[in-house]
Every structure is written in structure tokens, then in C-alpha cells.
Amino acid sequence: NAGVTQTPKFQVLKTGQSMTLQCAQDMNHEYMSWYRQDPGMGLRLIHYSVGAGITDQGEVPNGYNVSRSTTEDFPLRLLSAAPSQTSVYFCASSYSTGRDTIYFGEGSWLTVV
Amino acid sequence: GQSLEQPSEVTAVEGAIVQINCTYQTSGFYGLSWYQQHDGGAPTFLSYNALDGLEETGRFSSFLSRSDSYGYLLLQELQMKDSASYFCAVRDNTNAGKSTFGDGTTLTVKP
Numbered sequence: 330n331a332g333v334t335q336t337p338k339f340q341v342l343k344t345g346q347s348m349t350l351q352c353a354q355d356m357n358h359e360y361m362s363w364y365r366q367d368p369g370m371g372l373r374l375i376h377y378s379v380g381a382g383i384t385d386q387g388e389v390p391n392g393y394n395v396s397r398s399t400t401e402d403f404p405l406r407l408l409s410a411a412p413s414q415t416s417v418y419f420c421a422s423s424y425s426t427g428r429d430t431i432y433f434g435e436g437s438w439l440t441v442v
Numbered sequence: 443g444q445s446l447e448q449p450s451e452v453t454a455v456e457g458a459i460v461q462i463n464c465t466y467q468t469s470g471f472y473g474l475s476w477y478q479q480h481d482g483g484a485p486t487f488l489s490y491n492a493l494d495g496l497e498e499t500g501r502f503s504s505f506l507s508r509s510d511s512y513g514y515l516l517l518q519e520l521q522m523k524d525s526a527s528y529f530c531a532v533r534d535n536t537n538a539g540k541s542t543f544g545d546g547t548t549l550t551v552k553p
Contacts, residue, residue, distance in 0.1 A: 362541070370545060371543050372529065433484040436484055
């Protein structure tokens with residue numbers, strides 16, 4: 330069972346570069362989201378989507394774009410990387426109903442130098 | 443909006459019982475969930491309370507009191523492998539099911 334798959338696992342970027350973190354899920358979940366987690370901190374919501382073609386901003390959306398062209402895929406784009414975006418990024422998915430468990434990808438460690 | 447508060451750190455010894463509290467402010471939510479995250483790993487689901495009261499899953503139990511805006515995770519018979527961060531989370535029932543997490547509690551289990 331693949332679950333939620335994120336790539337790449339590790340990435341080093343130079344300030345100003347752009348990149349895309351890929352996320353795919355094979356559970357037919359409507360709800361997908363991206364979180365960032367800074368050292369010793371909790372999970373902060375960047376963007377989320379409740380279905381193909383529908384996205385919305387979370388708590389810390391600045392500097393990031395998302396799109397949801399299919400149910401399976403939810404890529405996160407860093408437009409112009411900044412050192413403040415050094416973090417661990419988690420993609421997550423679930424059904425859209427209330428109690429459903431949130432499944433997380435393994436994380437992507439991003440360093441911006 | 444949603445906000446959740448948890449203690450930042452808890453320390454206990456092997457075999458003991460520990461309770462991690464979570465207080466929340468929310469405009470409406472389905473229930474309170476708990477997730478575990480080991481160092482370098484992804485959060486994984488532990489427990490969920492939709493209704494007031496206690497839910498038990500093996501060594502772990504979780505409690506919710508909606509009237510007090512309060513919940514807790516109870517870990518019994520602590521083992522070294524329980525050393526991890528624990529997050530409470532709520533799922534908004536008015537805003538497209540958006541999930542908000544607390545900042546997490548780091549549990550250290552000592553021999």
C-alpha cells in the first residue's frame with residue numbers, strides 16, 4: 330500500500346530558486362493538505378484542497394502555490410525560495426468527513442541556503 | 443478559527459502513567475484527534491473522540507469534554523518506544539474540514 334507519497338525526501342535550494350514538492354495519494358481521498366514543521370514546533374497548514382480544482386489557503390500560505398488537477402496529486406510550489414522556508418514539509422490526505430484519519434507522507438526536508 | 447494548547451514537554455519513567463492535556467478554542471469541530479510523531483518520522487494517528495468521554499485503544503486512552511473545551515491522552519505502562527511528540531488536533535466542521543494541530547508535547551520516557 331503506497332498511501333501518501335512525497336518526493337523529494339531531501340532538497341537543498343539556493344535563495345531565489347523555485348521548486349515543486351510532489352505529493353500523490355492512492356486512497357481516493359478528497360481532502361489533501363500541506364504542512365510545514367519547523368524544529369521543535371507543531372504543524373502549520375500551508376494550503377489545502379477539498380477536491381480536484383478546489384484549493385484554499387491555510388495559516389502560512391505566503392511564498393507557496395498549489396494546484397489540484399486530479400484527485401491523486403497535490404504539488405506544492407515554492408516560487409522564490411527564502412531561508413525562512415527551510416523546514417520539513419508534510420503532505421497529508423483524508424476523506425472529507427469529520428472523523429477520518431489524516432494520513433501523512435514521510436516528509437520532505439528542505440534547506441534553503 | 444481554531445487554537446489548541448498543550449504542554450511542551452513531559453517526562454516520565456518506564457512503566458508509569460502519563461497524561462497529556464489539550465485545551466482548545468474552536469468555532470466548531472467534529473472531534474479531537476491525537477497523533478504520535480517519532481523523531482524524523484511522520485505523524486501517525488493514535489486516537490479520536492467525537493463524543494464526550496473516554497476512548498481506549500490498548501495502552502492508550504483519550505478523553506474529551508466539550509463543555510470544558512478540554513481533552514487528554516493517557517499513556518499507560520510506558521515504554522521507551524513511547525518517547526515521541528504527541529499532537530492534539532481538531533477538524534473544522536464549518537470550514538471545509540480544515541485540520542488544526544497543537545504545537546505538540548514531547549514525551550521523554552526514562553529507564
